[in-house]
Amino acid sequence: MMVMTVMNEREKRIRAKNRALLAALLGVVLMFYLIALARMGNW
Amino acid sequence: MSQMTSAELARRDAAAFGTSAGDYVVLLKPRVMSLVVFTGFVGLYLAPGHLNPLLAAVAVLCIAVAAGAAGAINMWYERDIDLLMERTRNRPLPAGRMAPGEALGFGCVLAGASVMVMGLALNWVAGALLALTIGFYVFVYTIGLKRRTPQNIVIGGASGAFPPLIGWAAATGEVGWPALALFALIFFWTPPHFWALSLYRADDYARAGVPMLPVVAGPRETKKQMLLYTLVLWPVAVAPALLHVTGWIYGIAAVILSALFSLLACRVLAGSDAGPARQMFGFSILYLFLLFLLMALDRTSGPVLGLVSGLAPAFGA
Numbered sequence: 001m002m003v004m005t006v007m008n009e010r011e012k013r014i015r016a017k018n019r020a021l022l023a024a025l026l027g028v029v030l031m032f033y034l035i036a037l038a039r040m041g042n043w
Numbered sequence: 044m045s046q047m048t049s050a051e052l053a054r055r056d057a058a059a060f061g062t063s064a065g066d067y068v069v070l071l072k073p074r075v076m077s078l079v080v081f082t083g084f085v086g087l088y089l090a091p092g093h094l095n096p097l098l099a100a101v102a103v104l105c106i107a108v109a110a111g112a113a114g115a116i117n118m119w120y121e122r123d124i125d126l127l128m129e130r131t132r133n134r135p136l137p138a139g140r141m142a143p144g145e146a147l148g149f150g151c152v153l154a155g156a157s158v159m160v161m162g163l164a165l166n167w168v169a170g171a172l173l174a175l176t177i178g179f180y181v182f183v184y185t186i187g188l189k190r191r192t193p194q195n196i197v198i199g200g201a202s203g204a205f206p207p208l209i210g211w212a213a214a215t216g217e218v219g220w221p222a223l224a225l226f227a228l229i230f231f232w233t234p235p236h237f238w239a240l241s242l243y244r245a246d247d248y249a250r251a252g253v254p255m256l257p258v259v260a261g262p263r264e265t266k267k268q269m270l271l272y273t274l275v276l277w278p279v280a281v282a283p284a285l286l287h288v289t290g291w292i293y294g295i296a297a298v299i300l301s302a303l304f305s306l307l308a309c310r311v312l313a314g315s316d317a318g319p320a321r322q323m324f325g326f327s328i329l330y331l332f333l334l335f336l337l338m339a340l341d342r343t344s345g346p347v348l349g350l351v352s353g354l355a356p357a358f359g360a
Contacts, residue, residue, distance in 0.1 A: 016063070017062070017064050031101065031104075035101060039098075
């Protein structure tokens, strides 16, 4: 029972970290797209 | 069963569950970052000319990320002394919640990314200044000075003074005299700010072997130096008004706030307990925040002018 709880908590933390990393990567892609638009004077 | 310390508990927790996303946020020193971001933004806002709002936001983001990166690398290098100090022993590295290499890698990636984006999106003068700031904080302050000399935060304070310079450079592509005045303001503000903290944390610093001024020269000498620096701040704080970056309202406020800062330094010098030092540390943050806020509100060009200085003729001034 104790082992299961530890495993669940560990998986939960890994999943949260992966989601944060995905959000950061998507943010970077969006930022580069917007920078390109701003530098080209279209926005 | 022997009682476990909080650090031991945290280490056991980390071994079982792994590093949490929140630990990465702690690594970025968000409280330090907030003041850095604010002063960087004001530097950018005071600069002449026009900058696309999105690029301005990117510049501020780069300053924030670079400050966080420098903080992460600093925590990696100082993990041994952080474990010895009450204030820092629960950070992710000394508490054992994160592997040292993970923190170093995180810091280096963010440092490189922030400099590259600043250079590519804004200009390379700002990018180079950002790289210089990170390098100064890590190599000159953290590795070179902090454990060797009581002048560590006097010279190292330059790294905290760069953000308005970077903001100005991001907007204009160069470093002007007004930006140097903002640099000087933070540079001379840093020693009394940190020495106020180290006065009531002297035991912590002594335990960790960090030669802060109160540890090496004693409280009396530290208090005298603090007062001297607050006096130097008077003309430095007024300089943006003299250079016509801001209006006279800021100039008057700068004199009043600097007088209060010196008054608190006098109280610290006269007192013997930790109370006045704590009060001075708190006020020092408010002092810098208010000065930069007033600079932004009372700048001599741009759309906000009418809100403050522009009201003066209406009141017969």
